[in-house]
Amino acid sequence: xxxxxxxxxxxxxxxxxxxxxxxxxxxxxxxxxxxxxxxxxxxxxxxxxxxxxxxxxxxxxxxxxxxxxxxxxxxxxxxxxxxxxxxxxxxxxxxxxxxxxxxxxxxxxxxxxxxxxxxxxxxxxxxxxxxxxxxxxxxxxxxxxxxxxxxxxxxxxxxxxxxxxxxxxxxxxxxxxxxxxxxxxxxxxxxxxxxxxxxxxxxxxxxxxxxxxxxxxxxxxxxxxxxxxxxxxxxxxxxxxxxxxxxxxxxxxxxxxxxxxxxxxxxxxxxxxxxxxxxxxxxxxxxxxxxxxxxxxxxxxxxxxxxx
Amino acid sequence: xxxxxxxxxxxxxxxxxxxxxxxxxxxxxxxxxxxxxxxxxxxxxxxxxxxxxxxxxxxxxxxxxxxxxxxxxxxxxxxxxxxxxxxxxxxxxxxxxxxxxxxxxxxxxxxxxxxxxxxxxxxxxxxxxxxxxxxxxxxxxxxxxxxxxxxxxxxxxxxxxxxxxxxxxxxxxxxxxxxxxxxxxxxxxxxxxxxxxxxxxxxxxxxxxxxxxxxxxxxxxxxxxxxxxxxxxxxxxxxxxxxxxxxxxxxxxxxxxxxxxxxxxxxxxxxxxxxxxxxxxxxxxxxxxxxxxxxxxxxxxxxxxxxxxxxxxxxxxxxxxxxxxxxxxxxxxxxxxxxxxxxxxxxxxxxxxxxxxxxxxxxxxxxxxxxxxxxxxxxxxxxxxxxxxxxxxxxxxxxxxxxxxxxxxxxxxxxxxxxxxxxxxxxxxxxxxxxxxxxxxxxxxxxxxxxxxxxxxxxxxxxxxxxxxxxxxxxxxxxxxxxxxxxxxxxxxxxxxxxxxxxxxxxxxxxxxxxxxxxxxxxxxxxxxxxxxxxxxxxxxxxxxxxxxxxx
Ligand SMILES: Nc1ncnc2c1ncn2[C@@H]1O[C@H](COP(=O)(O)OP(=O)(O)O)[C@@H](O)[C@H]1O
Ligand SMILES: [Mg+2]
Numbered sequence: 001x002x003x004x005x006x007x008x009x010x011x012x013x014x015x016x017x018x019x020x021x022x023x024x025x026x027x028x029x030x031x032x033x034x035x036x037x038x039x040x041x042x043x044x045x046x047x048x049x050x051x052x053x054x055x056x057x058x059x060x061x062x063x064x065x066x067x068x069x070x071x072x073x074x075x076x077x078x079x080x081x082x083x084x085x086x087x088x089x090x091x092x093x094x095x096x097x098x099x100x101x102x103x104x105x106x107x108x109x110x111x112x113x114x115x116x117x118x119x120x121x122x123x124x125x126x127x128x129x130x131x132x133x134x135x136x137x138x139x140x141x142x143x144x145x146x147x148x149x150x151x152x153x154x155x156x157x158x159x160x161x162x163x164x165x166x167x168x169x170x171x172x173x174x175x176x177x178x179x180x181x182x183x184x185x186x187x188x189x190x191x192x193x194x195x196x197x198x199x200x201x202x203x204x205x206x207x208x209x210x211x212x213x214x215x216x217x218x219x220x221x222x223x224x225x226x227x228x229x230x231x232x233x234x235x236x237x238x239x240x241x242x243x244x245x246x247x248x249x250x251x252x253x254x255x256x257x258x259x260x261x262x263x264x265x266x267x268x269x270x271x272x273x274x275x276x277x278x279x280x281x282x283x284x285x286x287x288x289x290x291x292x293x294x295x296x297x298x299x300x301x302x303x304x305x306x307x308x
Numbered sequence: 309x310x311x312x313x314x315x316x317x318x319x320x321x322x323x324x325x326x327x328x329x330x331x332x333x334x335x336x337x338x339x340x341x342x343x344x345x346x347x348x349x350x351x352x353x354x355x356x357x358x359x360x361x362x363x364x365x366x367x368x369x370x371x372x373x374x375x376x377x378x379x380x381x382x383x384x385x386x387x388x389x390x391x392x393x394x395x396x397x398x399x400x401x402x403x404x405x406x407x408x409x410x411x412x413x414x415x416x417x418x419x420x421x422x423x424x425x426x427x428x429x430x431x432x433x434x435x436x437x438x439x440x441x442x443x444x445x446x447x448x449x450x451x452x453x454x455x456x457x458x459x460x461x462x463x464x465x466x467x468x469x470x471x472x473x474x475x476x477x478x479x480x481x482x483x484x485x486x487x488x489x490x491x492x493x494x495x496x497x498x499x500x501x502x503x504x505x506x507x508x509x510x511x512x513x514x515x516x517x518x519x520x521x522x523x524x525x526x527x528x529x530x531x532x533x534x535x536x537x538x539x540x541x542x543x544x545x546x547x548x549x550x551x552x553x554x555x556x557x558x559x560x561x562x563x564x565x566x567x568x569x570x571x572x573x574x575x576x577x578x579x580x581x582x583x584x585x586x587x588x589x590x591x592x593x594x595x596x597x598x599x600x601x602x603x604x605x606x607x608x609x610x611x612x613x614x615x616x617x618x619x620x621x622x623x624x625x626x627x628x629x630x631x632x633x634x635x636x637x638x639x640x641x642x643x644x645x646x647x648x649x650x651x652x653x654x655x656x657x658x659x660x661x662x663x664x665x666x667x668x669x670x671x672x673x674x675x676x677x678x679x680x681x682x683x684x685x686x687x688x689x690x691x692x693x694x695x696x697x698x699x700x701x702x703x704x705x706x707x708x709x710x711x712x713x714x715x716x717x718x719x720x721x722x723x724x725x726x727x728x729x730x731x732x733x734x735x736x737x738x739x740x741x742x743x744x745x746x747x748x749x750x751x752x753x754x755x756x757x758x759x760x761x762x763x764x765x766x767x768x769x770x771x772x773x774x775x776x777x778x779x780x781x782x783x784x785x786x787x788x789x790x791x792x793x794x795x796x797x798x799x800x801x802x803x804x805x806x807x808x809x810x811x812x813x814x815x816x817x818x819x820x821x822x823x824x825x826x827x828x829x830x831x832x833x834x835x836x837x838x839x840x841x842x843x844x845x846x847x848x849x850x851x852x853x854x855x856x857x858x859x860x
Contacts, residue, residue: 029467030474069474093474094467114466187462191374208469214462216373223370236470 022061022087022267027077027100029093030069034252038092038112039065041256046263061267068095081106088263092256094119101126107266111259112252114208127266129258133235133248133283135168138205141285142233143175145246146203147300153201153230154181155193155221157211164207190217194224206234206244218242231297240288245297247286254282317551319530323522330518338511345503353392353496354451358442360387361453361489365440368398372406372457372485380407392495394450397488398457406485451491457484626798627823633800634820641689648686652679688813700825700848703742705778706731709769712749716757724764725757734773739848744821748829751814752782752841758805759786759839773847777827780843788835797831818843 024046028035046061064084066077081089081103091097091110097119100108110116110128120126142149152172156165162183169179180201182193190212197204206213206221222243225232231245240247292299364387371379384396388409395410445452458481463469530552537552540559658664659672713727720727738745756767765785772779789797796802798819803812822829827845 030471032471032473034471094465095474114470188374191370191376208466210463210466210469213469215460216370220370238470238472 023085024061024063024088024090024263025077025081025084025086025106026063026065026090026092027096028065028067029095031067035092035112037252038256038259039090041253042090042092042111042260042263043256045257045260068099074099088267090259090263097126097128109259109263109266111255112250127262129255129262131250131255132208133250135164136171137283138233138248139168139171139175139177141246141248142203142205143172143177145233145285145287145300146231146297149202149231150177151201152177152179152203152205153197154179154205154207155184155190155197155212155217156181156207156209157185158183160211161207161209184212187212187214187217191220194220197224198228201228201230204230204232206232206239208235225295229295229297231292231295237286240286243288243291245288245291245295245299247288248283249286251282251284258282318533318553319526322526322529326522326525327519330515330522334511334515334518337514338507341507341510342504345507346500349496349499349503353491354444356390356392357444357451357453357489357491360390360393360491361442361455361487363387364396364398364487364489365455365457368487369457369459369484372398372400372487373459373461375400375406377407381409384409387489392491394490394492397490399486399488401483401485403486410490448493450493453489453491455487457487458482459484622795626795629799634816637689637800641686645683645686645690648679648682652676652683655679685811685813688811688817698741698743700739700741702737702848703740703745704737705735705745705771705780708742708746709749709771709780712746712753713769715750716753720757720767723757723760723762725760726764726766728766728768730768730770732770732772735771735778737847738778738845740825740845741821744825745845748818748821748843749780749782751818752843755814755841756782756784756786756839758809759784759788761786776847777844778847780845781840782843783838783840785838788837788839789831789833790835794831794833798829 026039026042028039043063064080066073066080068074068077077099080086086106089100089103089106089108091100091108092112094113094115097108097110097113097116100106100110101119101121101123104123104125108123108126110126112131113119113128114131116126116128116131142152152168154165154168156162165179165181169181172179180197182196184190184193204221204225206218218239219242221232222239224230225243225245232239232243233246233248234240234244235248237247237249287299289299364384367383367386368380370376371383380398384398384407387393388396396407397405397409398407400406440456440458443454445454461482461484467474533552533556537555540556545559545563655672655676659669659676664672709729709731713729753767753769760767768781768783770781770783772781793802793804798815799812800816801812802816803810819829822843822845825845827843830842830844831839832842833839
């Protein structure tokens, strides 16, 4: 099946004279602002790099968009995908990826998906933009933003984020910092672990750890931050609003643009060596200045101006 | 005013009504106010309970999740400090009591755990934005507010860690446990009592104010009445009664009766007066009439007297004139008479003695004739003013007239004049000079016949007697005398006839004769109709009529 499709693709590309607009279907999990930003950026970027057929003929791409949480959105998308010749699917969000995973004959690009590995079951030729922020970046941002912070507290489940913490610990040691990590097997233990960290740390990391992080534990961490006057570095903007000081978030526009780059390559017929291919990520640092002021933490915002 | 028992009654009545009104108003307002306040208090109370239970449910979420009893107590403390809160109960999802601050089991046993669990987890509940349901349990002493403690126990997908609003079952919260806030009704009761007390105070104040106002109003309202009553008393027309209004009513009706009497009297008086005025007016009118009549009479008399005076004056003037003319005429006649007689005698001598030619004899005879005529004229003149030489005697008036009529008979016949006589039997004889009387009658008859035309006419001679005066009247149907001549006809030599026929002495001679007899002669005439001469003569001396000397 896969080979047949490639034959077709090669034939089309090789024929050179056959001009056809690329049909791109965008499937989006929900209508939230980050997804919208990514989609917008994707469309813009892809339109700037239109499909080029052999003899440099320019063709505009044809975009069709579906939002799964819209009434009947899922069914409409499925109907469209089976009845139209589609050149590419862009999945924005985890649910969109799970949905698109079933159409394994259509090239797939995904973005804004934190757990792409567990969601890709059938599709073996999908390319996506990595969502998570690597430990190196966490250490770097913590060091730059909070120059006085030396002891970094973190509550983690060894099964989920054990590797991340290990890597971070090594990196921070290089920077002259120290990770004070306590493992927790479940969310119910988090409070007790936090109690152990009282007075021991200068900054608390809140990691995207499904085992450990629940609404209750997130709140407990934020309360701990408030009580101990320890800034929290987190991974999502929503915690920033609730009391975290620094958030290391993916740049949603960049996520869209990176997906566009992948898509463009795929449409042009670029081969993928492995089943999956990810492009370099970009992160943004968002700061809740009000919290910083309240906590009295020394915040080097000048560094932020330089971009990430 | 207040000392008068009658005055108090009206005022008291007004005051009583006003006070009753104010009291009712106060009570009604107070009842309304209290009801509204109670409702509002109760709503507030429930609102407070709901707020508290929401607050509690949110603040103990973590503690319930962690089943941390110490933390629970800490989290519940702010709620417990509310003075209405009796106690706080927290259960976990299975209904196990995590905390019961007040002790006692009755509340936690009554927890509607199962019912809430199903409703709370209903689709679209809790997390959709609205607050979870609060269940109220109420008895006499307290109200229990139950609420679930809801939260999402975990994030289902890594994406949920990052983003909110993704939708799907992941966002549905689970029931972590239950909280109950027990509010004592004591506070509500206390506040209600306080409200009632305040309203009572305000109502009392309102009533007092209303009472004072009512008092003032009643006083003001009673004032005019009191003044009226006072005025009536001063006038002494007040009928005493048990209250002012009754007294006024009685006074009024008595006044009305008196007024009716007064009006009746006035009406009667008026009618009498009108009648008197009528009578007086009639009297006045009568007097006025009499006065007018008297004035007319007076005027009439004045006119008459004036006329008499004028007539007398005229008469006097005429008399003077006539007498002067008469004297002149008689002296003239006397001077003429002798030469004329001398001339006639000479002529007669001549005629007798000389044998004259017939023509000469004729001339002489003519001259003698003329002389006779002059003599006759002169005699007439002398007659006019001659003092009566002949002695008067009793003369039969009718016979004198008849004699004169016979004398003229021939002439009247020629002239075809009809003569009518109408003699009064009372006229008999008068004491007068007969010749002169006859002369007067003859002159009047002659003038009448001369006034009548050739074709004839009527001469009427009538007599009458009254008060010793005999009237002889000679009328004709002749040409009449113009008015301007009437005054002059008695003047000597006034004539309208030709020199041959008239001398103008006839009437003046008549006038002289009648004057001498102490009578009057009057003329009435109208041109074209006729003339009437009336001679009035006194019957004469002695008045007693002597027997006819002729022997009847
Ligand atoms: N009966 C009479 N009717 C009309 N005129 C009369 C009558 N009597 C007298 N007269 C007038 O009075 C005048 C005077 O009268 P009298 O003295 O008798 O003088 P004589 O007769 O000579 O004229 C008359 O000329 C005549 O005009
Ligand atoms: Mg004469």
